[in-house]
Amino acid sequence: MKKEILIQFCVMMAALIVAASLAPVLQKSQRYLNPDKERLLTAPVGGMHKVISDWEWMRFINYLGKLQTVDESNVKEVTERLERLVGLDPKYERLYLDGLSLIQHADPKKTVSILEDACKLDYLRDNWKIPFYTGFVYSRDTYDIKNQNGPPLLAADHKKAAKYFKMALERYPGNEPLNYLVNNYVRSMAKMEMVGTAPDREYLARLRFLYREWRILHSKDKALIDVKRQSSKVLITNLEERLLKAIQEARNPVDIYDHRFEPGKELRELIEQVKKEVFFDRALCINCCYPASGGDKYCTHCGTQLEFIHGICCKCNAKLNPGVSYCQDCGTKVAPVLIAAPKAKKKK
Ligand SMILES: [Zn+2]
Ligand SMILES: [Zn+2]
Structure with a gap:
């Protein structure tokens, strides 16, 4: 009898040791299989995240129905509810696209912070709309609706905008991305790379960027061919048409009041270089x-x-x-x- 208890005890101890040593391995592989689990709300909801999230979303919509607008008086509560929803169901696309657009003007910093986290989520790695929205918020100054003349609540950050527009392009399925995706990416790259104060600086930066992309695609230069190999996907489609449009616009630039002005010497020279190298057979005016x-x-x-x-x-x-x-x-x-x-x- 005593001997049996001893054996049982030994078996239990052995099982315990095995379980204890296996736990970290299992936890690790679970993290591998389900990398976003750590981001889930830690509240004890017994794995019912999705059900509770749907319920909370309905309550959220109901709550929004009672609000006139989202402003400083309620942005904190709306944000808290949204963050709780993100915690319950971080892969629910509408939370980011519809939900965050509610607080975008009242709290743009919080908006981009939640969006940037969503862009990193493994669950949403094929989603292009969320990085596009992130790029969109970063691409312009966001002002307080009630104080339009004050400083922006979030100033445009063209480097970040270009980063997220590029991410959206890379994630977009197929090889024919929507034109506005490409346009936004090109515009952000130009704004990011423009230098100086000359009125034609954005035209110059855009033309330089597109011409650089064209040269990478058509180059016989080994270093540039290596750059081409590294990028698996053509992000800027219809490059020649875009280049042609860029030189046409650069030839007759307009200022922010839509008044025409003469392009500077550097821009005129670049236009001629592009005409000579890219459009030598097109007979352009x-x-x-x-x-x-x-x-x-x-x-x-x-x-x-x-x-x-x-x-x-x-x-x-x-x-x-x-x-x-x-x-x-x-x-x-x-x-x-x-x-x-x-x-x-x-x-x-
Ligand atoms: Zn010839
Ligand atoms: Zn003409």
């Missing part, structure tokens, strides 16, 4: 950069007088042999070459 066709005497967009010369290569300027379709020197397809008309003047 000398003045406005819109494409012209071979027989036009005047630009159909701006009315500038056009003059084409024939018989030279648009790429290497070699004198073409009569009747060839491709340049005998560099192999480029023959295209009409636009030069500045001797007495270039605008048609009335």
Whole structure:
């Protein structure tokens, strides 16, 4: 009898030791399988997070129905309720998109902090809308609605905006991201990289950025090809069309009051470089950069007088042999070459 108890005791002790040594391993693998579990609310809800979260969400909607607006008088409570909901169900997309838009103007700092946490969630690693929204909030100054002339509650941070727009592009399914996603990313990159105080600085930064991306894609330079290999996905689709639009806009820039001004020397030189390298076969108007066709005497967009010369290569300027379709020197397809008309003047 005594012997049996002793055996039972030994077995129990052995089981206890095994369990104790296994626990950290199991906990680790659980963390691996379910990495966001640690972010769940620690309240003892017995694993019923989803059910309680749905219930709380309904109560939240009901509560919002009684509010006129979210302002400093209630933003604290709305935020607390939202954070509790995020704790219960951190993968519920609507909490971030619909829920946070309620407090975005009253407490933008809190909004981006919750959004940034959501961008890191493993559960939501394929979600592009949340990083897009994060980028959107960072891309502009957010003012207190009641004090529009005061300092912004959250100032625009273009570096962070570009980071989150890029994340949204990388996560967007397929290879045809929505145009506004790409536009927002390009705009934030330009705002982030622009320097100086010249009125055309944003045009210059945008053109530089797009041209740099184009050169990476078309380069024979080994260092640039390595950069290309590192990025698995083309983030900026229709790059040439965007470049063409960028030089057209840069040629006729407007200030914040929509008044036209002359682009600076650096920008004009960059436009010419892009025309020569990217659009050598497109016959773009000398003045406005819109494409012209071979027989036009005047630009159909701006009315500038056009003059084409024939018989030279648009790429290497070699004198073409009569009747060839491709340049005998560099192999480029023959295209009409636009030069500045001797007495270039605008048609009335
Ligand atoms: Zn023109
Ligand atoms: Zn040639």
